[in-house]
Amino acid sequence: MTSHDENAEPMISVEGFRAAYEGNVVLENVNFNVGKGEVFVILGGSGCGKSTLLKHMIGLYRPDAGVIRLFGEDLWAATGSDRRRLLRKIGVAYQSGALFGSMDLLSNTRLPLEESTDLPMSAMNLIAAMKLRIVGLSGFEGHYPNEISGGMKKRAALARALALDPGIVFLDEPSAGLDPITSASLDQLILRLAESLSVTFVIVTHELASIFTIASRVIMLDKQRKTIVAEGDPRKLRDESQDEWVRSFFQRKEAEVVE
Amino acid sequence: MPDKSTEKATLRQGELKTDEVLIHLEGAFTTATTGAIWEEAVKLAARTDSMDVVLDLSGVDTMDGAGVGLLAELHRSVEKRGGELRLIGLSKECESLLTVFQFQDVRAPDLTKKKRPLAVEVGVATVDGFRVARATVSFLGELTVGLFRAGLRPRSIRWRDMMVVAEKCGANALPIVSLLGFLIGLIIAYQSADLLLDFGVEVYVADMVGISMLRELGPIMAAIMLAARSGSAFAAEIGTMKVNEEVDALTTMGLDPIQFLAVPRMVAGVLVTPLLTIFCTVAGVLGGAVVAVASLDLSFVFYADRLMNSVSLSDLLSGLFKSVFFGILIAAVGCQMGLRTKGSPSAVGDSATSAVVAGIMLVIVADGVFAVLFSFLGIF
């Protein structure tokens, strides 16, 4: 598993975080840190606020209370160009892919480069093609999103998230809808990026096989308690958690996977 | 943490031997910095006077995918001219970066669109043209069959959908269509007021506004408004459903897209267009009345009386008859453009545009045909 240095400054720190929609609290009193090169997985039943947490972490919504820091900086304290500079250092792949339908995959992947670098066009094409290659999409540069399958869209979204070589990558259910082989190769890619390039990953996923392969740490959210109910190494939680529900979450699901 | 904004990528040419050149890369080679030296590096590596290139990476502090891209580009260009690229002084980080991004296999994407010779282009365009024509004919056929079936079994029409469409393209359009008609009537009367006064025949303003609104402008303006508001909406709605595979879903559920999507819109279009035409016409006549009263010193009663004498029932019927056809044309074109939408979201926009353009064109052509037909047959 990826090691992480407890003393180093965390890449992400969440302190006293609370999220609410029109006064309805979804999450509260959420605290955690994510270190450099960690693969941090957010778990929980559906509707417990995983996407909500993710959207707050990438600065789409403002926390109801508490502070979220990326690279030690509060997104909501930074303004204008500082905020943009900070956002450029993170990559996000949305659950649906959110590819631009009027652009082919190469243009989709190249867009972040066009917007924030001064690389010549040929260089951007080369780099974008390289990113598509590592997610296993070489040969599909000229395809449009509606011409590829759902799993390919997910991978293209990952390629686009990686376009600017971000320090933190956020993925919402990256392997849902992928075949087991592609899913495993995606896991390997995530591990390689995390281990050899120290890219930090924050991933929402339900694939237990994937969690046990890639996660260096997980947190588990609960809809009733509206906060983190378990945190740590997924294997430890599966075997040793005091919480019946947490143990069964891993074991029951794992039984299904093994079967 | 070093401040990223001050980091820079630099190239320094080192020792130049007869058969190889040494280039030192120093600083940061990231997406932020590599752009500044990309062209320079490529030029340096493309020099033909020294065959091999040795890149010394020992001075590189940080590197990311952009740096790997640069190395790959240099690698490719040196190999292309028969030389060899060697990397020395790689840090461990650089090495793993090269492995992760599969440096050896990085290739520029093949962007060349296959160019076809002119003759082939012409041939393909011709065949495409025939295909579109055939698709249009078969669509019209299917639509006719669909409408016929609906006519035989009126219960099979989705009346609820039809009412929603009728409200959107009929009731909701009344204010704007009335305003348009009113302004048109006003403008015609106003523009001709001076001329009529010169000849002392200002009483004819009622004839002119009445006949032109009833026979031509009422139906045409209502139809143009329908094309702009609703033809485009039909194409966009159905086009979006097509792009989202909703139309495919209908087909696999055993529902005919024509019956399900096109027929209610056609029926609504046919029903509301005459109504819109009546509103447009009446508003236009009222617009003429305003000018007659305000600048021609005619009384409203006189204007109305004159109008009654000058226009006939056949003027009204010819206008309404045409408007039914215009409604059919616009709704059919809108639905067809929607169902023809292929691929991406931008295709939906294209479909909406062509629905409006083709709808208005067809209306005007049809209007001309009707003019000839009516006079030839001596009706209306």
Ligand SMILES: Nc1ncnc2c1ncn2[C@@H]1O[C@H](COP(=O)(O)OP(=O)(O)O)[C@@H](O)[C@H]1O
């Ligand atoms: N935009 C929104 N407005 C109001 N409530 C929302 C909104 N988005 C999510 N919620 C609510 O917040 C809760 C958590 O949602 P979400 O974060 O999407 O869950 P998860 O991703 O874990 O399935 C749910 O109860 C959901 O109904």
Ligand SMILES: [Mg+2]
């Ligand atoms: Mg979610």
